[in-house]
Amino acid sequence: MPTPALKHAAVACAAALFGDENDEYAKTSLEIGHRRAALAISSLRSFQISNEQDIATLLILGVAMVTFAMHVSDGQASLISHYTLSLIKPLAQNIYTLNSAMIDYWMCLVCTETSECLLKSEVPSMRVDPCKRTHEVDRYLGLSSSIFAQFYDICEAGNSLKNASMATAARVVENLASIKVAVDQWHTTPPSDFLDQYTQAEVVSMLSQAKIFRFAALLIIHRLQYPYGEQDREASMLGRAIIDEFDMVLQITQRSVPCTALPYLAACFEIVESDSRNAALGKMKDIVTFSRQSRVRFEKTLTSVWKARDQGYRFHWFELGQYAASGAPGK
Template structure:
């Protein structure tokens, strides 16, 4: 993320005003301080103090930001992603709120986003992913629905071949939110809609560009194809748990959970690194584990899968342990009811 931020900053700040460059510097310093503190315990406190001061200035600029032209959109995306990055490294960060606010500013221009430079679209999708992951976990509705037709044959920097599935993830969030607020009379209609979403997810597949195999290494291809499978399996698993509570129809859920974990195992073995933006799918898969030894193995493996920051790993384990505790107490709850039983934190990247 840090390298990508630097690259995008250099590429798109040539014609921004002095004031915009200044506020981007605040964001860049905040991120650098958070990253340095995350990797160096000796300097963690001092780094975070610097980071919080600079982040406060950048957030203040974000709150008053107004879009007048395309260059403003580029600046806003850089600023938003930088602040989300900082927030995901600190204990009091609000990554989902920052992504939500940034996307709310961009939303009136949604129809123009697909024509922008690919690096800017990737940053936009990074914000969409951050917000959608949180909304899936809390059964809330994201700010924007991605047009899947405009994200086919595209390779995203963070989401690989998977960006078009975020339209279906939006629909799952919407259905989960409806179920969370539904009466007995309206729940049946939502369940019917959820069945159609399930069919759409089952039929979803990647559409790589024609030169895909020539542009990317074998390891990159394997990682992106696995990432797509992980998102698809996770979507089906969440749909299943919207339909059936934990403790019921567990066999199908376990099969999907095992499929997700197997994909992670394969990528870790071949690529020797985790799959970007898939913390929530791994969390959903781990919710299904009920055997103590398997849980211990899943937590141990988490250190290789949830690699974005120590804070991301802390929130992951906190959420996971609270759901396991609720299941161990015999509570049967649907996915849209997780908030009643879990200590939910932002799921990270």
């Protein structure tokens, strides 16, 4: 039986989705959504975990509130995911005993928080155990959930560089080299019945999603080591590889790749030609599809970094916060 908090969260999400798709009713829908979301968030703040069912309820509530937040202009999806994960963190060892749907919800929150942490070079709440995500097909991340262990390590390295002295920075760069080796060696491990269980379009999307995440990890590592304006050739090739994967998937499936807004953002940061930039913005509506507000945040972040590059600033990835307009780019 749904709890009152889950009912409030469901109504809030429905109102936000309806308002996103119907301009005529957007204002009324959002007013209803905000009222119900406030009640759900209040429940989230006072949530107490006493058994496994409570973990499942918390995950559903957290994902619902993240969904609502990503559909409204003042949403704080990363803060909600961070708070939810902080409640779960003391019980991390129990996560992998949940049913697969609940683990997928957990990974959705991990992805949301990690995307923001990558952009700001902050450390996520929880590190995925890659060994326990091998051969798993995730509802949101397909075959790619295990690479979020490397994304966690990249976030840690970026955070260390952001706060490092010259003496400690060299050690962090050495650590980045080992992370890069791990990303180079990372590969998908589909279950034995993978091709029988999924359509051709789903297989294409999941395999490309894995490539996109891997290329994005390598690109971010590169930009942690070298500022924009230096060693641009390798970065440009990685960015082009990411965009080519999106183009291929769109051509074959007519659908976007889930949870890949940040990789597309990182790839677009590398574009310097005006025509290519306009083309990238034009494709944004087909790639960043989660919500209208996620596209607004994406474009704001992207254009602010392009402006900084055009003005001649040379900055590393861990310095993005000084030049990128705030706001996670969406899913």
